Amino acid sequence: MKKSVNERVKEAMKEQGVDLLLITPSSDMVYLLGKCMMSDERLNVYVVPAEGRDFLFVNDVYGQEVAGWGIPETEVVTWKDGENAVSLLLEQLEKKRLPYGKIGIGASMPAGFLVPLQEAFARTRFVLHREILGRMRRYKNEQEQSLMEEACSRCTEALKAVMKAGSGWIGKTEGAFADALCREMEQRGISEAGALVCAGAHAAVPHYTGKDGIISADACLLVDFGGKYRGYCSDMSRTFYFCGENDKRREFEAVYGIVLAALEAGQGAAVLGGRMEDVDNAARRVIAEAGYGKYFTHRTGHGIGIDTHEEPCAASGDKSVIEPGLAFSVEPGIYLPGKFGIRIEDQIFMTADGAKVLHDYPRNEWLVCW
């Protein structure tokens, strides 16, 4: 019989000598419980001891909600506004005789919780649980794979729908394009839909977030977008070039070819038994050899799952071995300040047969002249 996620977590904790996990509202809580409360400045934690019964320690405001989750064999302990949550948590651990010499926490736990915990738990060592939950979350099972495939396919369809308007987008704002794309995603059941839409020179700023730029003829449009389908992410980018009367597109076309070759090289390096940094090296080499090395300012890709950015990364120094179950983006880019930027991004999933591309959107249909 397959071990449950909870059993596997506890095994990994014992291997790592971690006594307890304290999981604040985050994708880790979603991963473990399938549920999560809103995140605010009140200490709400799911307490997972390596040995013994899990419990939820939550502010009274969330007590009813959490009791309604019906998590089996998980006690709900509440505290009230005005009480010292950290001291009360410590009391609970003492009362339940749970050891807490080494506590694992998630990367998203805010310092507003961690610092008081460190002060009150004076002899405890707090470590990130990367080698426990982080490790487990890297390897997606079949259900997670199929949810991600569905997310990617629905988001791809949304972009196709928006791009039907073709040159009709000329003269419209980045914000109008982003809104239309988000609406198309939402109509296809995608939640938390979002889009970075960068027109012309704005595309040279990798995380540009403005809305008011105008989509123009003889200029590019970079679109980086996605959302979640039943909790799992799609993340994809395409860069288009809109035709105009006075065609300046030769430089764009040349650079596009380099980015596309880099994407293909990176993806080609995504082979079972290889290492994540090989994907980065392969993509980066293509861009460097074409003379644009200094304009490729970020890593080649990132793991993806419940969070848009997870481990492992396709980055220099990430020596993680590529194995079945890993999901990550490959997204090289070249950013020429004041001119244009190009990024092409697809999400891939590693199966026992090798890499599978989850976004089925043509990579070379960048010229918009219809």
Added chain:
Amino acid sequence: MKKSVNERVKEAMKEQGVDLLLITPSSDMVYLLGKCMMSDERLNVYVVPAEGRDFLFVNDVYGQEVAGWGIPETEVVTWKDGENAVSLLLEQLEKKRLPYGKIGIGASMPAGFLVPLQEAFARTRFVLHREILGRMRRYKNEQEQSLMEEACSRCTEALKAVMKAGSGWIGKTEGAFADALCREMEQRGISEAGALVCAGAHAAVPHYTGKDGIISADACLLVDFGGKYRGYCSDMSRTFYFCGENDKRREFEAVYGIVLAALEAGQGAAVLGGRMEDVDNAARRVIAEAGYGKYFTHRTGHGIGIDTHEEPCAASGDKSVIEPGLAFSVEPGIYLPGKFGIRIEDQIFMTADGAKVLHDYPRNEWLVCW
């Protein structure tokens, strides 16, 4: 001449013996720089030494954006994906001969940054900067006051617009109401608009976030909503009761009266020279004396400004003295599981003349029969 925010921060740091502040993307960065980059897993920090020049230490992906901010006398130091940002930051401090024995950080800094910083800065003591930036942010200046007044007034108008439909909302979903309210806020220049809309028994769950409940006759509708106007928040709640043929509203009416009296008592206790916990005590006493004490499960209010929740709190144990410049919510509630919930919330601002209510929406127009 008035001291600048930066000068006042450095003075407070010296008083507290804090050598450096490390400000990650957050409302603190907005407060200090008027700008902020997206928050991701890359270490981006605004470094503020008690003595010496500030600098921005950011990933290359954000380099162009940050350089474009044009923050005077602030150097931008960049690092690249794949490099060890924490070691590079430590090198920078050494190179610039900046002491780092005690470092102040914000409550929102993620553990994914803090734990590696604590490991690399082995002799440094990391403390929350509550007594430095937290303290300063409590006291709003005239400009901040007027932005908050504008936020509150625009959000109030949005609710009035939505409520014009009156009983027309019966049969519609919570989500439809929330969408309409957010649209009305956005049309009035409010950004980050959001609304918790809870129909019937859902209102008994203080932070209910569903969308599918149906607004019904002879049942309540709790609406907690707001957004930002030029960076400053409005946060307001009203609870309505929709008329129907078979009127069950007597119990609702009685409880509404208690919550309203608690709101008025809390607000009455918001006097210059009083303490924040007095506001909580005053509101709580009214509800306890009416026999509903155990159904008022949260504090009476919270500070508000750039963040929806800031210090100080109208909560038991918060002994902050009430002074001009403080802004906070007063929002008592009674939640009867399985039946209904009532919360009435207005934002108040303390002036030299005392408390000023920023939301001008009638508190006793809860009956919707038009």
